[in-house]
Amino acid sequence: MLDLVLTQTLNGLASASSLFLVACGLSIIFGVTRIVNFAHGSLYMLGGYLAFTLVTWLGPADPLGFWGGVVLAVLLTGLAGVLIEVLILRRIYQAPELFQLLATFGVVLMLQDIALATWGPEDKLGPRAPGFRSFVILFDNRFPSYELFLIAVGPVVLGLIWLLFHRTRWGVLIRAATQDREMVSALGVNQRLLFTSVFAFGAALAGLGGALQLPREAINLHMDLSMIAEAFVVVVVGGLGSVTGAYLAAVLIGVLHAFGILILPKITLVLVFLVMAAVLIVRPHGLLGKASVEPRGHAGQLFLLRPADRAAKLFGAVALGLLALAPLVVPDHVILTLTDLVIFAVFAASLHLLMGPGGITSFGHAAYFGLGAYGAALAVKWLGSPMEEALMLAPLMAGIAGAIFGWFCVRLSGVYLAMLTLAFAQIAWATAFQWVDLTGGDNGILGVWPSAWAVPKTVFYYLALAIAVLVIVALRVIIFAPFGYALRAGRDSPLRAEAIGLDVGRLQWAAFTIAAVAAGIAGGLFAFSKGSVFPTYMAIPRSVDALLMVLLGGVQTVAGPVVGAFAYMGLNEQLAKMTAYWRFGLGLSIVLLVVLFPRGLVGTWLYWRARRESAAQATAVA
Amino acid sequence: MTALLELSGVEAWYGRAKILHGVGFSVGHGEVVALMGRNGAGKSTTMKTVMGLVPEPQGSIRFEGKEIAGREPFQIARLGIGYVPEDRRVFSELTVMDNLEVGRQPPRDSAPHWTPERLFDLFPNLGRMRDRPGGAMSGGEQQMLTIARTLMGNPRLLLLDEPSEGLAPVIIEAMAETIRVLKGEGLSVLLSEQNLHFAGSIADRAVIIEKGLIRFDDTMAALKADEAARSQYLAV
Numbered sequence: 001m002l003d004l005v006l007t008q009t010l011n012g013l014a015s016a017s018s019l020f021l022v023a024c025g026l027s028i029i030f031g032v033t034r035i036v037n038f039a040h041g042s043l044y045m046l047g048g049y050l051a052f053t054l055v056t057w058l059g060p061a062d063p064l065g066f067w068g069g070v071v072l073a074v075l076l077t078g079l080a081g082v083l084i085e086v087l088i089l090r091r092i093y094q095a096p097e098l099f100q101l102l103a104t105f106g107v108v109l110m111l112q113d114i115a116l117a118t119w120g121p122e123d124k125l126g127p128r129a130p131g132f133r134s135f136v137i138l139f140d141n142r143f144p145s146y147e148l149f150l151i152a153v154g155p156v157v158l159g160l161i162w163l164l165f166h167r168t169r170w171g172v173l174i175r176a177a178t179q180d181r182e183m184v185s186a187l188g189v190n191q192r193l194l195f196t197s198v199f200a201f202g203a204a205l206a207g208l209g210g211a212l213q214l215p216r217e218a219i220n221l222h223m224d225l226s227m228i229a230e231a232f233v234v235v236v237v238g239g240l241g242s243v244t245g246a247y248l249a250a251v252l253i254g255v256l257h258a259f260g261i262l263i264l265p266k267i268t269l270v271l272v273f274l275v276m277a278a279v280l281i282v283r284p285h286g287l288l289g290k291a292s293v294e295p296r297g298h299a300g301q302l303f304l305l306r307p308a309d310r311a312a313k314l315f316g317a318v319a320l321g322l323l324a325l326a327p328l329v330v331p332d333h334v335i336l337t338l339t340d341l342v343i344f345a346v347f348a349a350s351l352h353l354l355m356g357p358g359g360i361t362s363f364g365h366a367a368y369f370g371l372g373a374y375g376a377a378l379a380v381k382w383l384g385s386p387m388e389e390a391l392m393l394a395p396l397m398a399g400i401a402g403a404i405f406g407w408f409c410v411r412l413s414g415v416y417l418a419m420l421t422l423a424f425a426q427i428a429w430a431t432a433f434q435w436v437d438l439t440g441g442d443n444g445i446l447g448v449w450p451s452a453w454a455v456p457k458t459v460f461y462y463l464a465l466a467i468a469v470l471v472i473v474a475l476r477v478i479i480f481a482p483f484g485y486a487l488r489a490g491r492d493s494p495l496r497a498e499a500i501g502l503d504v505g506r507l508q509w510a511a512f513t514i515a516a517v518a519a520g521i522a523g524g525l526f527a528f529s530k531g532s533v534f535p536t537y538m539a540i541p542r543s544v545d546a547l548l549m550v551l552l553g554g555v556q557t558v559a560g561p562v563v564g565a566f567a568y569m570g571l572n573e574q575l576a577k578m579t580a581y582w583r584f585g586l587g588l589s590i591v592l593l594v595v596l597f598p599r600g601l602v603g604t605w606l607y608w609r610a611r612r613e614s615a616a617q618a619t620a621v622a
Numbered sequence: 623m624t625a626l627l628e629l630s631g632v633e634a635w636y637g638r639a640k641i642l643h644g645v646g647f648s649v650g651h652g653e654v655v656a657l658m659g660r661n662g663a664g665k666s667t668t669m670k671t672v673m674g675l676v677p678e679p680q681g682s683i684r685f686e687g688k689e690i691a692g693r694e695p696f697q698i699a700r701l702g703i704g705y706v707p708e709d710r711r712v713f714s715e716l717t718v719m720d721n722l723e724v725g726r727q728p729p730r731d732s733a734p735h736w737t738p739e740r741l742f743d744l745f746p747n748l749g750r751m752r753d754r755p756g757g758a759m760s761g762g763e764q765q766m767l768t769i770a771r772t773l774m775g776n777p778r779l780l781l782l783d784e785p786s787e788g789l790a791p792v793i794i795e796a797m798a799e800t801i802r803v804l805k806g807e808g809l810s811v812l813l814s815e816q817n818l819h820f821a822g823s824i825a826d827r828a829v830i831i832e833k834g835l836i837r838f839d840d841t842m843a844a845l846k847a848d849e850a851a852r853s854q855y856l857a858v
Binding site: 169183 | 713
């Protein structure tokens with residue numbers, strides 16, 4: 001027993017090192033640039049692939065070939081980081097943080113297709129590291145010496161970073177900029193150079209993490225998102241901006257994983273979640289984090305959320321009329337598409353409640369959509385529920401999850417909160433993926449069909465449309481009810497809102513739950529529309545879909561997300577039809593959209609209109 | 623001879639709110655100018671605009687004859703303008719020595735050259751707490767540290783935003799003495815102040831700003847003699 005504990009501890013420590021390298025790069029980059037680099041997992045993946053190619057090319061058996069390849073891979077990943085920073089991020093440092101996150105997610109999509117095109121879909125098995133091929137006998141157990149080497153890498157890198165940060169001018173500037181970058185620039189430091197170098201450094205660390213995995217496990221195309229989700233957990237647990245915190249958290253999570261696989265193989269990630277929850281209850285900003293993350297403006301904050309004017313209402317009525325009449329003229333497959341679009345409009349509107357009036361950025365809203373879908377599917381499969389009952393259970397399941405996750409999330413704010421929502425969504429996804437007995441795992445749950453009366457496509461379409469209209473109208477009522485105004489007060493100034501007696505945390509918690517319920521309704525409908533559910537319903541890309549729908553339409557209006565849902569899903573479908581590398585196309589579109597319109601489409605328009613108006617006023621006064 | 627710093631028709635916005643409506647005044651070589659006015663009159667915004675910290679300003683800001691409006695803060699700092707913000711903004715996690723390191727720039731011919739040792743002569747307190755983190759210092763000590771940190775950039779012109787704010791009378795007196803020493807070294811100083819007594823004891827000239835416009839621009843002696851201007855623009 002004792003030696004088992006020991007080997008698992010060593011296993012955990014070994015896997016903690018790569019996790020630490022990625023998380024600490026992420027944390028350092030965030031500290032200085034205030035950008036959460038979603039593409040950090042992709043850089044880790046890139047490091048792995050580059051190391052594979054370079055090591056194979058330079059000769060894997062030769063120590064110089066192997067380690068030279070690793071070093072080159074690290075440098076090239078750093079260079080990739082420079083390219084990303086110079087070409088994309090540099091242009092959007094002034095943009096709202098959400099847009100920055102989206103731009104880096106665009107990079108994730110692009111790198112995925114670049115990796116697919118370059119290295120193909122097969123897993124790449126690397127060679128073993130020269131000099132570390134043997135085993136070490138520890139307490140009568142054979143333990144791979146490479147694992148021991150990995151265990152040492154973590155603390156060594158931690159020590160080197162400490163020296164770098166405390167003994168060099170560059171490090172001092174980094175620490176200063178982490179606290180107050182504007183002041184650093186007012187003291188004559190070129191921020192651009194600093195940001196680029198920090199990004200290169202963080203990218204190189206991620207690349208090292210990936211390259212060192214080569215002798216340990218196969219390099220594949222899924223490394224990026226699974227790593228980024230774990231790195232977010234590590235950063236949230238360790239405390240944003242704290243390198244030592246990242247190490248502690250990586251060790252904690254790594255060891256937890258190792259033991260979790262032993263004890264509760266099916267729900268390892270739930271264990272991780274419980275630990276994360278425990279840490280956040282005691283220390284809302286992580287083990288070694290500080291609360292001093294400066295508040296940042298939201299995309300729509302400058303502009304009031306106003307009820308639609310008459311023209312907009314008329315337009316909405318006409319659009320609804322057209323949707324209602326559509327089945328009379330369009331063919332069946334278009335009705336299916338329209339059903340999906342209507343469902344996604346509900347999904348987008350539910351997220352809008354959080355992002356617009358709530359000022360809460362959720363990067364894991366797909367969790368509630370997916371839980372709604374699974375709620376319905378599980379009810380059908382295990383309880384034998386008919387559609388009507390299952391559609392009631394869907395929002396219930398999503399709502400309960402929303403209330404639980406939301407309770408933790410509203411204790412944080414800004415990027416921190418966004419990361420936590422993403423981590424929760426990953427946990428929901430992993431549960432669906434890993435708990436095969438209940439959910440069917442990757443194969444999903446099939447045969448989720450509507451009741452007989454709703455089987456015809458047109459009937460189901462009308463059902464979806466009716467429910468969608470009800471939900472969206474209800475959300476609108478909520479937004480313009482006193483509750484909605486209180487929510488906005490809490491968004492714009494939490495302190496003042498509290499001072500006039502509003503319990504901001506509670507309001508946000510309620511909003512979180514309501515949004516989850518609405519997303520769950522969308523998810524339930526989606527399950528019956530498709531007749532099946534899969535874990536991908538809750539995966540990160542789906543959460544990003546929702547964000548893009550809302551942002552495309554604009555957070556400034558209630559109708560925005562609905563319009564955005566139609567525009568975005570339409571675009572998505574066209575791209576998927578046109579090219580096998582649709583991810584690259586989508587990623588590029590996202591990046592271009594953010595770079596060209598850093599305030600969002602609607603936001604850019606409102607900004608220029610406001611600027612013009614105030615200029616006109618100034619001339620009038622003069 | 624042209625002025626060291628010359629503003630004309632400077633307009634600036636915070637978001638949609640227009641704060642400066644056409645500010646114009648100048649600071650001569652070796653001169654100490656007090657920018658005075660009530661809370662919200664635009665003193666700090668003027669300072670920040672000169673430093674490039676307010677986005678998209680309009681009008682002209684010339685330093686040593688060169689147009690600097692629209693340049694980035696680090697470029698403006700490197701030309702020789704040192705900025706000491708109102709809220710001090712010391713790097714609380716960094717030690718005194720590291721705070722000074724952040725401000726360090728290469729020496730320039732036209733301005734006094736500062737080293738940590740020279741600064742510790744000027745601020746003996748700081749020399750006794752070289753390894754103390756900025757966050758563990760008193761308000762007065764932090765104010766000294768921000769000035770020292772800015773001097774490490776060897777500026778020709780020092781922008782001091784409300785240097786006396788929130789400090790004890792003894793410290794204010796020390797601050798006044800420091801500014802006199804700096805003037806003696808050949809530095810020009812633009813300081814924003816509400817405290818007429820403090821400003822009167824060190825400034826050569828007074829410029830009064832109200833609602834984003836300059837209302838008074840004359841010698842300190844003239845302001846002291848002009849009771850009407852004082853009560854109209856400065857009295858609370």
